[in-house]
Amino acid sequence: MKYTIIKSILKINPKAEVSVSGNDINSIVWENGTKPIPKEQIEALLPIVEFEMALDELRAKRNKLLADTDFHALSDQTLSPEMIAYRQALRDITEGLLTVEEVNAVVFPTKP
Numbered sequence: 001m002k003y004t005i006i007k008s009i010l011k012i013n014p015k016a017e018v019s020v021s022g023n024d025i026n027s028i029v030w031e032n033g034t035k036p037i038p039k040e041q042i043e044a045l046l047p048i049v050e051f052e053m054a055l056d057e058l059r060a061k062r063n064k065l066l067a068d069t070d071f072h073a074l075s076d077q078t079l080s081p082e083m084i085a086y087r088q089a090l091r092d093i094t095e096g097l098l099t100v101e102e103v104n105a106v107v108f109p110t111k112p
Helices: 002-012 039-073 081-092 100-104
Strands: 018-020 028-030
Touching (some): 002 018, 002 039, 039 081, 039 100
Antiparallel strands (some): 018 028
């Protein structure tokens, strides 16, 4: 939660200098003259930032799985239909996701 709070603040003010102790929005310390942002504005961004962070993590996992099969797609290789379908399913895995819960419920396809 600490990093979610900080990322939410930085979405509002990318130059903000802050620290947060624990996971409490009430423990924000505004440093080096950074103008405080109302707590309500930060709280409004928390769900958006949580979703973005979950999606970033999902994409990182997906990208690793794609990279692990890249050698199958070299010009001197012929991809099997199963591998083509697997790689496409990986590329499509983030489509239609709207909530953190949906992101966390994603089941990766099985590698052929």
